[in-house]
Amino acid sequence: MSEIRHGTTEELLALRDGEGSAWIRAHVAECRACAAELFRLEQMRARLKALPSFTAPRDRWAMVAAQAKRERRRRRMNGAVGLAAAAALAVLSFVAMRPAAPDAASERAALATAMARSQALEQTLRALAPEQRALGGDAASVVADLEERVSRLDAALGDPSAWRREPGRVVDLWQQRAGILSALVDVHETRAAVAGL
Structure with a gap:
């Protein structure tokens, strides 16, 4: 039993373009399937x-240049966010190293303030609403670090046995927490301002 050999797409395209072999010409004249495929290829062409x-729009360069400018501005703002976070952490470190207030009344006042x-x-x-805003890679990394620090402080504040041993430590923990939250607010306010540009 012999199988019928049909023309390949390449052979049919060559025939369509006037370059086909004698075999493909003869085959298409006899084979309805190949003739239909050749007709379909001609219709497609x-x-x-x-x-x-x-034709490309003439003002495309202006659009590309504007996009590049927006990208540069976004990268600069990401750098500014990182600097703001670093500054906030430096202030936080300074506050954390400061000695605690010696008397109970000033300690209670400092605790209430913090x-x-x-x-x-x-x-x-x-x-x-920071969960509704997209953050760039650098800003997201800073936010994740700050949120992780807040979680650790919350865990320390939630352990009464730890701060009962050092009552002055509670004020320090709350002050650190407020400093980190301030840095988080700064990052998200900067991102909100950038998104509003």
């Missing part, structure tokens, strides 16, 4: 030729 020609500041910063952070 006709439809492609009927398509309008495309707790109030922390709560106010949390409200500001919630109002910024």
Whole structure:
């Protein structure tokens, strides 16, 4: 039993373009399937030729230049966010190294101030809705680090046995927490300002 050999697409395209072999010419004259495929290829070429020609817009360079300028501005802002976070961490380190207040009344006042500041910063952070904003790689890394630090401080503040041994440590922990939240607010406010440009 012999199988019928049909023309390949390349052979049919060559025939369509006037370059086909004698065998493919004879085969297409006898084979309905190959004749139909050749007709389909001819129709495809006709439809492609009927398509309008495309010319690139003349003002494309201005659009490319504007996009490049926006990208440079975004990279500069990412650098500014990193610097702001570093500055906030430096201030936080300075606050953390400061000696605690010696008497109980000033310690209670410092604790109340740090707790109030922390709560106010949390409200500001919630109002910024940071989960609804996309962050670049550098900013996301800074935010993740700051949020991880807040989690560690919350764990330390949630362990009463640890700070009962060192009552002055509670004030330091709340002050550190407020400082980190301040840095988080700064990062998200900067991103919100950049997104608004």
